Amino acid sequence: MSGERAGMLSIGDFSRYAGLSIRMLRHYDERGLLTPAEVDPSTGYRWYEPAQLWRAGRIRSLRDAGCGIAQIAELLPLFDEPDELKSRLEAHLEALDVEARRLDAQRSLTASLTSAIDERAAPVAVRRREFPGLRVLLLRRTVADYPAEGELWADLRRLLGQPSEVDQSRFGDAIGATYFDEEFRDEDVEMAIWREYAGDLAPRSGFEIASLPVQSVAWATHRGGFDTIGRTTEAIGAWVASRGLTRVGPMFNVYVVGPGREPNPDAWITEVNVPVA
Structure with a gap:
C-alpha cells in the first residue's frame, strides 16, 4: 500500500465497505461513474473519500437491479430529484416484467421440449x-x-x-x-x-x-x-x-x-x- 492519507480510504478498504470489488471500482473509474478522490502520481494508487461510499452504494444497488452502465450514469443524478427517479425506475420495472415473461416462456418451452424427447407426440387431427x-x-x-x-x-x-x-x-x-x-x-x-x-x-x-x-x-x-x-x-x-x-x-x-x-x-x-x- 502507498503512504496513508488522513481521513481517506484506501481502495482495498473502500472496496470492503462499499461491497464492490477492486476490479469493478477500476471499471467504474474508467467509465466516469466513480472517480477516486486522489490518485498517487508515482504509483497510481487510488484513494477515496468516505462521502463517496454513498455514491458507491447507489451504483451497487442500480447494478444489482439490472441497470447497465449508461443507465446508471443517467439515474445517479436523479437521486436529488425523487419524483423523476421514481418515474424512471418504474419504467425500468416494467421492462424487467417484460423480460421476466420472456424468460418464463423460454423456460416453459424448454421444459416442453425436454419432456417431448422421450414422448412421441400424437398427430394433430385437423x-x-x-x-x-x-x-x-x-x-x-x-x-x-x-x-x-x-x-x-x-x-x-x-x-x-x-x-x-x-x-x-x-x-x-x-x-x-x-x-x-x-x-x-x-x-x-x-x-x-x-x-x-x-x-x-x-x-x-x-x-x-x-x-x-x-x-x-x-x-x-x-x-x-x-x-x-x-x-x-x-x-x-x-x-x-x-x-x-x-x-x-x-x-x-x-x-x-x-x-x-x-x-x-x-x-x-x-x-x-x-x-x-
Missing part, C-alpha cells in the same frame, strides 16, 4: 367445420406481443366487476380471441378478446358489441399451455395447403378450458380456427 355466427362482447386493441393478451382479459374482468354495466346472466359459453394481423408479429399485435353475450353495452375504451360471422374453418384442438400451440398451427397450415384451400380471414381461438377457468396449463383446451375457402 378437420373442417361451419363455425356458427356469434353475438359477442368484444375488446379490440393493439398490444405489445401475444402474451400481452392477458392485459385485455384483465380489462374485461374489471368491466365484469361492475354489475350495473354488464348483465352476467346474458353471457353464453363461447370465449375466445381473434388475431387480425396477416402475419405473425413479434410486436404490436392487433387482437380482440370476446365472450358470447346477449346483452347490451354502450361502446367504451375498445369494448363493443359485435357479430362474429358464420364461416367455414379448418380447426384443430390443442391441449396444454400456449408455449406449444405452434405445433397445432403448423398442422393446420399443412392441412390447408395440401387441400388447395386459402385462408380468408383472421385466425381465432376458442378457449374451451382456459386460464380463467383452470390454473393448470396442462388442462387447457384450445380450439384453433382458420377461416378457409
Whole structure:
C-alpha cells in the first residue's frame, strides 16, 4: 500500500465497505461513474473519500437491479430529484416484467421440449367445420406481443366487476380471441378478446358489441399451455395447403378450458380456427 492519507480510504478498504470489488471500482473509474478522490502520481494508487461510499452504494444497488452502465450514469443524478427517479425506475420495472415473461416462456418451452424427447407426440387431427355466427362482447386493441393478451382479459374482468354495466346472466359459453394481423408479429399485435353475450353495452375504451360471422374453418384442438400451440398451427397450415384451400380471414381461438377457468396449463383446451375457402 502507498503512504496513508488522513481521513481517506484506501481502495482495498473502500472496496470492503462499499461491497464492490477492486476490479469493478477500476471499471467504474474508467467509465466516469466513480472517480477516486486522489490518485498517487508515482504509483497510481487510488484513494477515496468516505462521502463517496454513498455514491458507491447507489451504483451497487442500480447494478444489482439490472441497470447497465449508461443507465446508471443517467439515474445517479436523479437521486436529488425523487419524483423523476421514481418515474424512471418504474419504467425500468416494467421492462424487467417484460423480460421476466420472456424468460418464463423460454423456460416453459424448454421444459416442453425436454419432456417431448422421450414422448412421441400424437398427430394433430385437423378437420373442417361451419363455425356458427356469434353475438359477442368484444375488446379490440393493439398490444405489445401475444402474451400481452392477458392485459385485455384483465380489462374485461374489471368491466365484469361492475354489475350495473354488464348483465352476467346474458353471457353464453363461447370465449375466445381473434388475431387480425396477416402475419405473425413479434410486436404490436392487433387482437380482440370476446365472450358470447346477449346483452347490451354502450361502446367504451375498445369494448363493443359485435357479430362474429358464420364461416367455414379448418380447426384443430390443442391441449396444454400456449408455449406449444405452434405445433397445432403448423398442422393446420399443412392441412390447408395440401387441400388447395386459402385462408380468408383472421385466425381465432376458442378457449374451451382456459386460464380463467383452470390454473393448470396442462388442462387447457384450445380450439384453433382458420377461416378457409
